[in-house]
Amino acid sequence: MNPMSDAVARSTMQRDLVSLIVNVLRGLDGRPGTTLPAELNADTPLFGRDGFLDSLGLVTLVVGVEQAIEDTFDARVGLADERAMSQTRSPYRTIGSLAEYAGRVIDEELGNG
Amino acid sequence: MASPVTLITGTRKGIGKFLAEHYVRLGHRVVGCSRGEIDWTLDGYAHYVADVADEKAVKQLFADVRRKYDRLDHLINNAGVASMNHSLLTPLSSVHHVLNTNVVGTFLFSRESAKLMQNHRYGRIVNFTTMAVPLKLEGEAMYVASKAAVLSLTHVLARELVELGITVNAVGPGPVDTDLIRGVPKDKIDHLVSRQAIRRIGTFEDIANVVDFFLRPESNFITGQCLFLGGV
Numbered sequence: 001m002n003p004m005s006d007a008v009a010r011s012t013m014q015r016d017l018v019s020l021i022v023n024v025l026r027g028l029d030g031r032p033g034t035t036l037p038a039e040l041n042a043d044t045p046l047f048g049r050d051g052f053l054d055s056l057g058l059v060t061l062v063v064g065v066e067q068a069i070e071d072t073f074d075a076r077v078g079l080a081d082e083r084a085m086s087q088t089r090s091p092y093r094t095i096g097s098l099a100e101y102a103g104r105v106i107d108e109e110l111g112n113g
Numbered sequence: 114m115a116s117p118v119t120l121i122t123g124t125r126k127g128i129g130k131f132l133a134e135h136y137v138r139l140g141h142r143v144v145g146c147s148r149g150e151i152d153w154t155l156d157g158y159a160h161y162v163a164d165v166a167d168e169k170a171v172k173q174l175f176a177d178v179r180r181k182y183d184r185l186d187h188l189i190n191n192a193g194v195a196s197m198n199h200s201l202l203t204p205l206s207s208v209h210h211v212l213n214t215n216v217v218g219t220f221l222f223s224r225e226s227a228k229l230m231q232n233h234r235y236g237r238i239v240n241f242t243t244m245a246v247p248l249k250l251e252g253e254a255m256y257v258a259s260k261a262a263v264l265s266l267t268h269v270l271a272r273e274l275v276e277l278g279i280t281v282n283a284v285g286p287g288p289v290d291t292d293l294i295r296g297v298p299k300d301k302i303d304h305l306v307s308r309q310a311i312r313r314i315g316t317f318e319d320i321a322n323v324v325d326f327f328l329r330p331e332s333n334f335i336t337g338q339c340l341f342l343g344g345v
Contacts (some may be wrong), residue, residue: 023317032276056276056277059231059277060231063228063231063232065180066228067232070176076169078168080171080224
């Protein structure tokens, strides 16, 4: 794959993952720890200082996203991460950062990394 | 509840095989795994070959369970290995093997099970520890240490998973007639049994009885507990 089409593929993947995460979040609305804000996009903070998820909500989201990735990409990924509680480096800061992290993990799993 | 789905690790033989047959008889859809192939089959039972500490193989097993059953009600973390040896005679390879199977395996299966169980906000996890933990039994340091870790995991997971509707408990048998104690001298087994309030070797039925109790839907107010058999 040439660098340009590689970049396009990554950007499409990122967009797809953002909507996958938004869909999972909408499915979780009302469950304990997940009261959704009106707007959900890549910049929406998930967890941490400005996030709307508590730790139970985060766990539920991460599991839901793992299962959705399994169904969509046929990739068995784990999105557990030691940096979960970090304010600056956590992949769970925003919908966009989670999508980016998930994209990297999927690439590694499918051997595209 | 529809016919429950029960996952049991270490089902090739011994207690695991007995529990697989027991829960099939009770109408559960039973899934089991072991490191090697099994030489038996049973209607209502599906087998996977997987090392419980191999994350990739474990994740594949759970992906299959989710696709086939779309739920998991019970996990019985039975798979375990022992290392009956003085600590000064225990090679590091045995240490890793015991920790991987007993601790890492129990953790991995609990983590992946809880992900499936939380979809229905219901689940029962039963871990296997041993009476050797409270007895601080000499001569099997790594086995006891690994099972103490399983006991700690049981206590902490019980608290972490409570909001997901999942209970986590443990059973702690004494000597039971399995391969695990086959190499242990008879006088040592007799000595162990003498430290129990009820002085006899445990049976598979004794263990199934405790697991049955923890799995019952009515046991929803019981979590983070360990039941030692024989009155230890």
